[in-house]
Amino acid sequence: MKKTAMILALAAAGVVEAPLVFGSTPTTDDGTVQVGKVSKVSKAAAEAKKHAPLKAPYSEHVISKKTIRNASSMANAQTILAREPSINASSAGPNGVRSTITFRAFNSGQFSETFDGIPLNGAFNGGATNQASERNAVPLTLNDISSINIYNGINNPSVNSYNSLGGTINYRPRQPSHKFGGSVGIGYGSFGTFHWDALINTGSLDGFRSLFAYNRQTSNGWLANDGDQNTNYYYAGVMPYNQDQSKVYAYVIVNRNVGYTPHSVPLALINQYGYNYNWPLNYSYSSQTDTELTAILGDKSLLNSFTLLNAKVYAQNNNYHRTSYTNPAYDQSASQPYYLPNQSTGYPFWLSYPVPPTYVPANVFGSTHYGTDYHLYEEIRNTLGFQPYLRFALPHNTVTVGGNVNYSMEALRQIEWVGGRMLWSSRALNRS
16 A cells, blocks of 8 residues: 655744844844843933833743753663653653653644654554554654754644644754764663663864764563664764854664554453563464664854745655564463454454455465465655744844745555465555
């Protein structure tokens, strides 16, 4: 099943705030002008102060670089958000597997998650992680982030993305250092948890700076039979020009997660076997692999003393595979009262198709259940996008005009199979 979509979002914000001055005028990190001490305030300055413009009001929280660097090695980009008001986030498995997040009572897909302003939300499924049963879909980790901005509600359009009804969460990229250096870390913890990471900064090479970071985390999981491995690669590069007034920049994230899905189990079994009980692998399992790529190439140019242009192109790819198995010997019955995840079916529904596959499981295995005990689900999604904005530093206002346009295509496949042999597949019409 292939789907295509084009999403066009435009934003124009006339934000009333203190004047933003580019060029040689000294400014702080947030763009406001630094004002030195003066011994006497002129009458004109005092009069101007009475009519000083107000900043646009909207609620914002920041998770700092220090907080991220000092977080637990098993924290992830979703659970760290729970530090802030109105956010609840948890993961049912290690390394961000089966993460659940609500933001001001909105669930994933009803608020925006972005990386350097680029939307991480799926164009078709809405959410950024654990969407459409992609239980180990992990677009980024704390290895890739310098800080996080959290904007509550529908607010300043210059920070919004699509699906931003509840608000916007923007992950800011980790930046390369001006100085050469590196680090290596290693750690071990409960539940067979092991991690190691390595980082190297090239420093400034004729102005060009690069950061390479690697992070790998493995864990047996706090539930039985839900071990997981996550490998993350990150690159950031910055090339300044125009006397450091402009820059070309690039960010690349590749994240690969491989493991078993932690499933819900009846309370009676937890009371009987303990809090960490999960279905034995000879009963039922879901083995899954997810690889996600996010790549950004941008140019931030100072056109003149009051106009800044920031334009970026980006590409995203998500490749998800899940193989599920449930042993028909343990299907729900009088002796086994619980319905198992991905339990096989007793009805070969595909035989009712206009042109049905020739496979009849009962003829091969003597039972439809034994002919539908494996299931393969795949989803591959590609996105290309362009996001420009212009910022004008006017005498009494800063005005930002910009937009985002992207094209996404998604392909789905579901297959019943036995012993590696494909038995039937489903297709649906394209959607645009």
